[in-house]
Amino acid sequence: MTPSGQGRYDAVVVGGGHNGLVAAAYLARAGWSVLVLERRERVGGAAVSEQVFPGVDVRLSAYSYLVSLLPDRIVADLGLELTLADRAVASYTAVSGGPGLLVERDEGPATAASFRALTGSDAELAGWRRFYGRLATLAEDLAPTLTEPLLSPGELAGRLRDPQLWLDLASRPLADVVADELASDVVRGVALTDGLIGTFADLHTADSPAGRCFIYHVVGNGTGRWRVPVGGMGAVTGAMAAAARGAGAELVTRATVTALEPRADGATVHWTDDDGTERAVDAGHVVVGAAPAVLDELTGASPRPSADGAQLKVNMVLARLPRLRSGVDPATAFAGTFHVDEAAGQLDAAYAQAAAGRLPDVIPFEVYCHSLTDPSVLGPAERVAGYQTLTLFGLHTPAALFRDDPVGTRREAVRRVVAQLDAHLAEPLLDCLAHDAGGELCLQAASPLDVEASLAMPGGHIFHGDLAWPVAAMPEQVGTWGVATAHPRVVAASSGGTVRGGAVSGLGGYAAARSLLDRS
Structure with missing residues (x-):
């Protein structure tokens, strides 16, 4: 018996992350009967808020943490009640023996003075303005296409005022594109990190995942701004779940999908509920919010190769912000993205060591x-x-790097990043941490293997695999939504399973729903 007792749903959504919830909301609003099956005890996937530390009333965004790519169109279409707040500072980069580099959200005198103090002239700021001015134009032109059927490369170029920048990012090493405008090792690193969030890639290789990751990190909503969801990430997926339920979709948690049987007229979805009872439900269509490798497993296909995740996540609650050796107000330095050991040369050195199978001596990170x-x-x-x-x-x-000794390697990685951060602090970080009800420090670390175990993301890859360029890769994709699978009645909705995705965007779910609605 299905949760509602009905014999067949128009669509069953596998996975209640942000993409699954967006797809469910759109389909239910169109009058479809929709069932969402989520393995965990609540919906939201990686975009949830949790009280991580016992006795400490703080709701942390446990996995994903900022929002940029969620289109205003999805927010408006679904009537999502959420607030995204701009940060006062874009970034601060700690530099040993100096005041560091401050980049304001809206450039003012402090940004110019900071560039001048770091580099000794105004040339680097001029290059920064040129480069990010071109990226702003690209973002304005590219963002609207993310909620349209896929364009061919030629059609997309015709929509861009600066097609050369797009061509450079798509065909040249990201390190070279950035170096065209920026000379400072520190400043180039600030730009390059947007190509490495959750992505293990060589910045000096053409058409590497770094270029694709970079695109998605700078085009969000036509501005590229990363904003803080008020109430935590759970407020975002909570609003999506409310929209889906309000439209009539059924959301079932603690429901582990075990197999899919696609047919010409639909599919049967097998799942187990919280007490281990095996169930099955028929659907006209299936929307898969899980990673492509998971879809392969569910359908009995050989799992396709998938890139591993490449991030260390450390959640903390502080009793107070630590003072900085530079003398910069910590309320300013930590208000945006705080870069540590992410100069271009440090990124290259860390990549080389990790590619050789070693935990980097100096791990680049941001706070x-x-x-x-x-x-x-x-x-x-x-x-x-x-x-x-x-x-x-x-x-x-x-x-x-974590597979041979998951706990020991994670512990050593945390030790290294804490020591690296301490090098820029006037007091030890651990002295500033709060304690939980049991007297333990409020610090929780997760390697990609921990993410895999918690969220069923193969290899702990936060994008379910390397991102694709947001354009049709083959002529037959032009005019489609980029969600096709090997099974006509099964469509993908995950970041790695769709042509356009990445971060908490809802783009995969939007594309999956539009694809099905266009067929009906």
Whole structure:
């Protein structure tokens, strides 16, 4: 028996992450009967808020943490009730022996002075303005195409005012494109990190995953701005779930899908419920929000190769923000993206060591303090006490490095990043951490293997695999939504399974729903 007792659904959605919820909401609003099956105890996938530390009333965005790619169109179409707040600072880069590099959200005198102090002239700032001015134009032109059927490369070029930049990013090494405008090792690193979030790639190779990752990190909503979801990431998927339920979709949690049997007229979805009871439900169509490798497993196909994830995630709650050796106000430095050891040369060295099978001696990473922008994630007592959240995201730490000794390698990686951050602090980071109800430090670390175990993401890859260029790769894809699978009645919705995805965007779910609705 199905949850509602009906014999067949128009669509069954496998996975209640942001893409599955968006697809369910669109289909249900169109009058389809929709069932969402989610393995975990709640929907949201990687975009959830959790009280991670016992006795500490702080809601952390446990996995994903910022929003840029979620189109305003999806928010408006689904009537999503959510608030995305701009951060006061775009980024601050710590530099040993100096004041560091401050980039304001909206450029003012402090940004210019910071570039001048770092490089000794105004030339680097001029290059930064040229490069990011061109990227802003590209973002304005490219973002609207993400919610349209796929264009051919020629059609897309015709929509762009600066097609040469697109061509350069698609055909040349990202390191070379950035070096055309930026000379400083530190400044180039700030730009290059957008090509490495969750992506293990050589910045000096043409058509590497770095270029694709970079595109998705700078075009969001036509501005490229990364904003803080007020209430935490759970507020985003909570709004999506409310939209799906409000439209009539059924959301069932603790439901583990075990197999899919595609047929010419639909599919049978096999799943087990919370007490282990085996169930089956028929569907006219299936939307798969899980990774492509998971779809292969469910249909009995040989799993296709999939890239591993490459991130170290450390969640923390602080009793106070640490003071900086540079003297910069920590409330300013941590308000945006705080870069540590991410100069271009350091990124290259870390990649080389990780590619050789070694945990990098110096792990490039960045830190975010969401509570400076959104104090609502703090409980009343914690807010009065001055608590803050801190999220650390390490680069060039692929899953393979953790497989032989998962716990020991993760512990060593955390030790290294804490020591690296301490090198820029006037007081030890651990002295600033809050303690939970059991007296333990409020620090939680996750390697790609931990992400895999928790979220069923193969290799812990936060994008379900390397991203694709947001354009038709083959003539037969032109005019489609880029969600086709080997089975006509099964469509993909995940970041790695669709042509356009990545981050908390809902783009995969939107494309899956539009593909099915266009057929009906």
